[in-house]
Amino acid sequence: MKVWKKATDDFSKKNIDITRIPKHLAIIMDGNGRWAQKKGLPRAIGHRAGVEALREIVRGSNDLGIKYLTIYAFSTENWKRPQTEVGILMSLLNEYIRKELAELHANNVKICILGHREDMPADLREACATASKKTSDNTGLVLNVALNYGGRSEILKAVKEIALEVKNGILDADQITEEVFESHLFTKGCPEPELVVRTSGEMRLSNFLLWQAAYSEIVIVDECWPDFNRESLLKTISNYQKRDRRFGGISEC
Numbered sequence: 001m002k003v004w005k006k007a008t009d010d011f012s013k014k015n016i017d018i019t020r021i022p023k024h025l026a027i028i029m030d031g032n033g034r035w036a037q038k039k040g041l042p043r044a045i046g047h048r049a050g051v052e053a054l055r056e057i058v059r060g061s062n063d064l065g066i067k068y069l070t071i072y073a074f075s076t077e078n079w080k081r082p083q084t085e086v087g088i089l090m091s092l093l094n095e096y097i098r099k100e101l102a103e104l105h106a107n108n109v110k111i112c113i114l115g116h117r118e119d120m121p122a123d124l125r126e127a128c129a130t131a132s133k134k135t136s137d138n139t140g141l142v143l144n145v146a147l148n149y150g151g152r153s154e155i156l157k158a159v160k161e162i163a164l165e166v167k168n169g170i171l172d173a174d175q176i177t178e179e180v181f182e183s184h185l186f187t188k189g190c191p192e193p194e195l196v197v198r199t200s201g202e203m204r205l206s207n208f209l210l211w212q213a214a215y216s217e218i219v220i221v222d223e224c225w226p227d228f229n230r231e232s233l234l235k236t237i238s239n240y241q242k243r244d245r246r247f248g249g250i251s252e253c
Contacts, residue, residue: 002103006063015238016064022194022240024068025061026216028208029054031200031224033085038224044088049226051096060230061141062107064237068142068190070114072208076150079119090121093147097127101134108140114186115149144190151210158184187212195240199225217243 029050036046054071061069073093079086097111104111111131120128128147161184165171171180182188193209196216203220205213219236221228 003106014234015241016234017241018065020241021065021237023066024070024191024193024195025066026070026072026193026196026209026213027057028072028196028198028202028206029225029228030198030202030206032226034200035224035226043085046224046226047088047092051092053226053228054096055100056229057233058104058109058141058143060233062109064233066141068144068193070144070146070187070190070193070209072146072149072206074115074147074149075207076116076148076153077207090124093145094121094124094127097124097131097145101131104131104143105135105138108138109135110138110140110142111135112142112144114144114146114154116153117148119148142190144187146186146208149186150207151205152207154186155211182211185211192216194245195219195236197221197236199223199228215245217245 032046032050033043034046035049036043039045058069074089078089081089101111113128113132117125117128124147128145158181162171162176162181166173166176187209190212192212192214193216196205196209196213196218198204198218198220201220201222205218209216217240219239221232221236223232
C-alpha cells in the first residue's frame with residue numbers, strides 16, 4: 001500500500017496554470033483493443049494495459065488537484081461485444097477495484113459507482129458495494145467509475161422516477177427544475193465536467209454523460225488509452241486552459 005506523495009513536476013514549465021485546473025475531469029478510455037492489435041497482441045492484453053494507465057491517471061489527477069475524475073469503464077452498449085471479451089473486462093474491473101481499494105482508501109479517495117449494478121456479475125456488485133461503503137467518508141479525489149452506464153438510460157431512469165413522484169403526489173409538474181432532474185441522475189452531487197477527454201482519436205461521446213456534458217470542453221487525443229500517461233494528461237489540461245468558455249454567450253473584444 002502506498003501513500004501518494006505529490007509529484008515534483010514544475011507545472012508552470014508545462015504551460016499549466018495550477019489555479020485554473022478543471023474541478024471535474026471525465027475520460028472516455030478508448031482504444032485498448034486497437035492498441036493491442038497494432039502490437040500483434042490479444043485484445044485482453046490491451047485491456048490489462050489500460051488498467052495500468054488508469055492507475056497513473058488517477059494519481060496524476062490527484063497531484064493536479066482535480067476534485068472529481070469520472071472514467072467510462074463499461075457502457076450499456078459494451079454487452080454487445082463477444083462474451084469472452086465481456087468476461088475479461090468484468091474480471092479486470094473486479095480485480096482493479098479489489099486490489100486498488102486499500103491504496104485508494106489510504107489516500108483519501110472516494111469511490112462512486114455510476115450505472116446499473118443489477119446487471120453486473122455478483123462478485124463485481126459485491127466489490128463495488130464494498131468500495132463505495134469503505135470510502136464513503138473520504139474527502140479527497142472523487143473517483144466516479146461509470147460501469148454498465150449509458151447516458152440515455154440514465155436520463156430515462158430520472159424521467160421515470162420523477163414521473164412516479166408526480167403520480168404519487170410527492171412533486172408537482174411545475175416544480176420540476178434542472179436541479180430536481182439532476183438529483184435523479186447517477187452523478188447527483190457532482191458538478192458538471194468542465195473537460196471531457198476521449199482517447200484513440202474517435203470523435204463522439206458514445207452515450208457518455210449526455211446531460212452533464214452539455215457545455216463541457218472536449219479534447220480528442222490520438223493516443224490509445226494504454227499510451228495515455230501523465231504527460232498526456234498535462235497536455236490536455238494545457239489545451240483546456242486555452243479554450244474560451246462562453247456557455248452560449250460571446251467573448252469580450
